[in-house]
Amino acid sequence: MLQYLFSQGRHCAPCPPCHNPLDKVAVTSAGQETKTPALKWAYEFGQNLYYVDTCETDQELVRHTRDALPAEEFGALRRGVLGMLEARSRSLAEEGSTRCLYCVHIVLNIAGITKLKTHPEYGFLYPFFARVRLEDANAFDINVAMVYPTTDPGSDAYEAHYDVVFTKYLLDEAPVAGLTVLRRWEYGVMSDVTSVLYLQAPADMRGGNFRVWDPNVHDWSLRNATLQPAPTQQVDIKENTLVQFRGDAMHGFDPFSSETGLPRVSLVVRCYKIATQDYAFTPEFHIPSAGT
Numbered sequence: 001m002l003q004y005l006f007s008q009g010r011h012c013a014p015c016p017p018c019h020n021p022l023d024k025v026a027v028t029s030a031g032q033e034t035k036t037p038a039l040k041w042a043y044e045f046g047q048n049l050y051y052v053d054t055c056e057t058d059q060e061l062v063r064h065t066r067d068a069l070p071a072e073e074f075g076a077l078r079r080g081v082l083g084m085l086e087a088r089s090r091s092l093a094e095e096g097s098t099r100c101l102y103c104v105h106i107v108l109n110i111a112g113i114t115k116l117k118t119h120p121e122y123g124f125l126y127p128f129f130a131r132v133r134l135e136d137a138n139a140f141d142i143n144v145a146m147v148y149p150t151t152d153p154g155s156d157a158y159e160a161h162y163d164v165v166f167t168k169y170l171l172d173e174a175p176v177a178g179l180t181v182l183r184r185w186e187y188g189v190m191s192d193v194t195s196v197l198y199l200q201a202p203a204d205m206r207g208g209n210f211r212v213w214d215p216n217v218h219d220w221s222l223r224n225a226t227l228q229p230a231p232t233q234q235v236d237i238k239e240n241t242l243v244q245f246r247g248d249a250m251h252g253f254d255p256f257s258s259e260t261g262l263p264r265v266s267l268v269v270r271c272y273k274i275a276t277q278d279y280a281f282t283p284e285f286h287i288p289s290a291g292t
Contacts (some may be wrong), residue, residue, distance in 0.1 A: 037275070040190060040215075040248055042162050051164050051190040054273040055215070055248045062212050062249070064235045068197060068242035073127070078199045078239075080124045081144055081267060104144035105288045107169045109274075112285030116142075122287075129269055132195035132244070137271035139189070139282045141166050145266050149202070149258040160213070160252035163191035163270050169288065174280040183281045191247025191270040198241045200265040208256030208264060210235040215248045237264065247271075 040053040069077065085103055106125075108116060117126040125142060133140065143165075167188030173180050201208070211231035218229060235243055245251060247270065256264065274282055 037273075039187065040162075042164065042190075044162055044164050044167075044188075049167070050187040051162065051167070052187055052275070053190050053248045054192045055190075055246045057216065059246045061214050062233055062235065062243065062245040064210075064244075065242045066238065067240050069128075069131075069240060074199075074240045077124070077128055077197075077267070081199050081265065084121075085144065085146055085265065100146045102143045102288070103146050104142075106142040107166065107283050107286045107288065108141070109139045109279070109282040109284055112283070115285040125267070128197065128267060132197075132242075132269050132271075134193055134271040134273075137192060137273050138279060139166060139272040139274045141169075141270050141272075143268045145268060146263045147253070147256075148263045149205070149261065150255045160211070160250050162250060163194050163247045164188050166191070166270065166272050166282075169283055169286060170278075171281045171283060176280050181280070183278075185278070189272050189274060189278075192273050193271050194245055194247050195269045195271075196243045197267045198237050198239055198243075198264065199267055200262065201237050201239045201241075202256075202258035202260045202262045202264070204258050204260060205237070205264065206257045207254045208237050209254045210237060210243055210251065211254065212245050212249050212251040215246070215250070218250060 037052045037054045039050045042049065042051055044051075068074075081104075104122070106116065106122060113129075116129065117123055129140070129142060170183065170189070173182050175181070196210075211234050213229070214232040217232065235241070237243075
């Protein structure tokens with residue numbers, strides 16, 4: 001029997017949405033069905049919502065790979081991304097901001113992969129995307145995050161959260177069998193696997209660990225919890241380190257300090273498994289404006 005995972009924070013969980021996806025299945029690009037998803041109740045983007053969780057119960061929590069890419073491939077990818085960030089970095093410095101979590105952001109589905117591969121500005125991201133893409137995922141978002149060192153030891157570089165950002169870009173209406181259909185369901189989507197490649201990490205960086213909580217143990221919204229338990233695992237960050245974790249795991253990052261003043265820069269790919277009846281509401285290829 002499926003079990004709902006409720007928040008134990010300040011917000012109570014309502015009844016499940018009327019359009020219940022639990023009797024549906026996600027499909028791969030080849031039309032193969034995966035497991036029946038569960039619903040996870042979470043507080044993200046300032047609201048409480050059910051999110052479809054496609055992760056397997058026994059799915060690996062996190063793995064990290066040092067020197068993940070060959071030196072030449074990593075160097076080219078790093079130069080390309082840092083080159084794109086030069087203007088944004090100057091803007092952040094002028095604004096006094098300490099982070100830009102979506103300096104570059106691309107949202108796409110299976111049909112949009114060719115557009116990514118041939119894109120005149122972002123096509124160089126495709127080889128890494130292809131390397132970490134899940135074969136049975138049918139929707140994705142790619143982003144570049146830039147976080148500066150801080151002198152405040154009490155602040156998170158990025159507070160604990162779930163990876164549900166694709167939810168913000170689901171279409172309100174879509175053409176289905178020649179008709180315009182409105183999206184009437186009231187749940188979001190959660191990443192199945194998230195991959196993070198660290199392109200720049202100051203050599204003297206102190207702190208900045210990646211933290212992750214096992215969803216089979218900590219099944220509440222830590223953001224709303226009175227006491228945040230110790231993370232299940234932590235990973236210290238180095239350049240060319242690839243961290244991959246299950247998308248239904250709460251995760252965050254410690255603040256870090258560095259005499260260099262250089263930001264930590266990461267390239268993120270999230271893979272989603274969208275149910276058949278919901279796939280029409282995924283954007284084919286969309287580049288939102290940069291945001292913090």
